[in-house]
Amino acid sequence: MWSITLDQKLHLAPIGSNPQNVLDIATGTGIWAIDFANLTFELDDAEDEWLFPQKFDYIHGRTLATCFKSPLSVFRKAFEALAPGGWFEMQDMCLQRSDDGSMDGSSLKEWQEHVQAATAFTGVPWTNVPHYAHWFTEAGFESVTEVTFRWPSNQWSRNRKEKLLGAWTQAQIDNGMLESVSTRLFMMKLGWSQQKLDEFLAKVNADTKDPNIHAYSPVTVVYGRKPRSS
Template structure:
C-alpha cells in the first residue's frame, strides 16, 4: 500500500444548538515558536460580530447555566482496591494516588464535569462524529486516557449515550454502528461510572508503561486531550503500532493551546491575561518533561512510526461569543466556559510544583486571566487537531 499523506481544513458544523433548559432527569507560551514545517493550520476566516452591545448582552445570556459543573456526575468503581481508589488532596483539588504525580491535573468532580463539557464541545466541532478514521467493523478498540469514560460509553461502538446538556440537544444519533466491538478505556484514575455498557470496560494503568495488549490484536486506538500528559510520544506510538492489527487505525485528537487571532485585536501575552496564562502553563508543563505543543508534530510522528494514509484535519475554535456566525458563537461559548473552569485545574500543579509559585499567587493571577477571557473585543481562538493513520497491511 502506498504511503500517502493528506491535509484538510474543515469548516465548523452546519448544525449547532441553541441552549434550552436541561430536562429534569439530567439535573441533580513562554515559547511561541513557529509551528514546524508542514504543520497544518485552519485557513477559514471567522468574521467578528460588529454589534458590540448585542455581543455583550448575549454574553450574559449565553453564559447563564453553562458552567461545566452542571454537566453530570461520576463515581469511582467499587470493584477496585482501596489503594488504587485512594486520592491526594492539594491546594483544594483532588489528584490521583496511583503513580502519584504522573498526571498534573486533578480528577475531582469539577474536573470530571469540565472534561465532559469538553467532550461535548469537540463532538460538536466534529459535526457529531467521535472519530474521523474510516473504520470498518472493528472488534477491539482502545481509548487512551479515557477519563470519565464518556467517549467510550457515548459512542457508536457501545450503542449507548451519556447525556449532557450539549449532547442531549445536539447528538445527531445514538448509533450502534459497531455493537460487537469491545471498547477498553485506560486511565490512571478510576473515575468512570459504576454502570457501563456490556461491551465497555476500564482498566487503571499508565498508557506510557508497557502495554498488556499483544501484537496485532487491536483494530483502533483513540487518544484525545493527552498533550498535557504524554512525555514520550514516540514510545506511545511504537506500542500503538505493535498492538494494532495490519490495517488498523490510530487517531489523535488535541486542542492546541496556542492562541491565535486573525484581525489584530489580541495583544501580546504581557497585555493579554489569558495569553500570559498559556505561556506560563507551557513553561510549567515543560519543567516536568511534557511539551503540550508537541501535537504539532503528530502527523510527522505517525509517519516516522510507520503509519501510512496519514490525514490531519483542523478546526478553528473561537474563545467567546465574538463571531458573527451564530453557530460559531455557540462553539465559542462552550469553549470559553470550559476554559474558565480549566484555569485552576490546568495551572495549579504546573505553577506551584514546577515554577514554585504559591497557591495564593496562582489564585491572584487567575483573577485577571478570567477577566481577559470574558473580553469579547478580543477575537482569539484555539485550533482543534485530529490526525489519524493506518498500520500497513490487510485488515
Template sequence: MSKQRAEGTPVRVAESRPPKIEALTEEERHNGTDELDDAASSTASLRSSILEYRALNGRTFHSAAHAADYFMPNDGQQQESLDLAHHYLTLILDGLLYLAPIPSDSKGLAVLDIGTGTGIWAIDFADAHSNAEVTGTDLSPIQPSWVPRNVRFEIEDATMDWTFRANSFGFIHMRYLLGGINDWTALFKQAYRCCKPGGWVESVEVEPGFCSDDDTTDGNPFVEKFASLFLEAGRKTGKSFTVPTDDVQRLGMEAAGFSDLQVVDFKVPMGGWPRDPRLAEVGRISHIALETDIEGYTMMLWHHVLQWPLDGYHPFLDGVRKTLRDKRTHAYVKLRVVYGRKPEEI
C-alpha cells in the same frame, strides 16, 4: 502533500487548515446574539474508592503510588469540565466522534480509548456501535459503573509498556494526553504494536495558548502568562504541552510506521463571539468548560511544578477570566487531529 520516510517508503500526508473565524460586529453583540449561557451542564460526580487519591490544595489527583505524575486532578469538578470538552469536540467535528475512516460495519471491531477520562467518548462510541467491543484506559478509575455491555474500563499508564497483545485493535483513539507524555514516538509505537494491520489510530490534541486572527489577544499580559505557564512547565517536566505546534502527533506516528496520515487542524473559539452559529455554540461550551475548572488545569503547574509566587495565582486566574469574558477578545485555541493506518501485512 507527500513525504518520504528515511527507509524510502512513501508516507502520504494530507493536511487541512482551518479558515479565519469571522467575529460578530459590535452592533450584533449589543443585540444579544452572543450571550454566554452561564448555566453549565451539571454532570454527576463520578467517584471511585478503588484507589487512594492524593489531596493537594483541596483537590484530588491520581494515586501517589502510581508511576505517572499527571498534572490534572481527577475529582468531580475536573470530570464536569472534561465532559463539557467532549461536547464541544463533538460539535466541532460536526457531530462525529472520530475522523478516521474505520469500517461502517463495526461487527467484531475492537476499539481502544487511551486516556479515557470519564469514559464519555468510549461510552458514546459503544452506544453508536453496538457490535464493537470498546476498552477505555486511564490512570484513575473515575468512570461510571453503569455502562453499555460492550464497553469496559481498565487502569493503565499509557507511558509504560501496554499490556495488550499485538495486533489486538482495529481502532485506537487517544485524546488530550498533553502534559502527560515524555516520548510521543514511543507512545505511537505502542499503538502501532497493538493495532491490527489495516487498522487506524487517531490522536486529538489541543494547545493551551490563546490565539486570535485579529490581534485582539496580542500583548495581553494574562494571555501571555497563560501560555508561558504551560510552555515553561513542559520544559521543566519534559512533557510537551505544545503538541500541535511541535507537530509531534504526525512525526511520532510517521516514525512508528503508520501510513496514509491525515492532519486536520481546527480553531476552537473561546466564547460566543463568532458570527457562525455552530462555532459560536462551540465557543460558548469551550468557554464554560475552561471556567468550570480553570484551577484544575493550572494549579499543579503553578504551585508544584514551577513554584511561582502564591500571591500571584488568583489575580492571574481573574485576569484570564476577565479577558475571555470580554466580547471584544476573539480568542481561540489550536486543535489538531491526526490519524493514520497500520499497513496491511505483505
C-alpha cells in the same frame, strides 16, 4: 465540545461499520468508549509495554496532550498493536493563540507563556500536538490525515458552530478551568503565592471574555492506517 466539533461523530478515521477490537487509550471517565461500544476497562500504563493478546482494528486517544513524556513511543506501540490495515486516531487541543495579533500584550497570552514554562519542568510540555502528523509517519502509518478546528475563547467568532463552542469555553472558565489548570503548575513549579495567582487569574479571566481578543484553542484530529502489508 467534541461532539459539536465533530458533528456528533466519535471518530473521523474511515474505520468501516464493524470494527471488532477497539482500544481507547487513557480513557479518562470512559465516556467516549461507553458511547462507542460495550466494553471492559483495563488499568495499565500506556507508556509501559503493551501486552494485549489480540490485535486491534482501531485505536483512539482524545485530549492526551499532557499525558505522555514520549508521545512517539506510544504511537509506535499503537502501530504494533494494530492489525494490518487498522487505524489509529488522536484528537487533541493546544493552548490558545490568535491569528490577528489581538492576544499580544494581554494577560491571556502571558498565561500561555507561564503554562508552557511550568510544564517544561514536568517533562510533559504542552507543545506536542503540532508534531502528531509527523510522528504518525515516523511510527510507520500511511494515509496520515490532519484535520483542524478552532475553539474560541468566547463568542467572538461569526461562525455559528464556533460561537457555540466559545460559549462552552466560557462555561468551563466560569466553572474553574483556569484555576484547575494553573494552581499546581504556578504555585509548585513557578513558586507563585496564592495571592499573586488569584490576582493574575482575575486579569486572565477578564481577557477571555473580551470579544476584541480573538483567541482560540487549535483543535487537531490526526489519523493514519497501518499498512496492510505489515
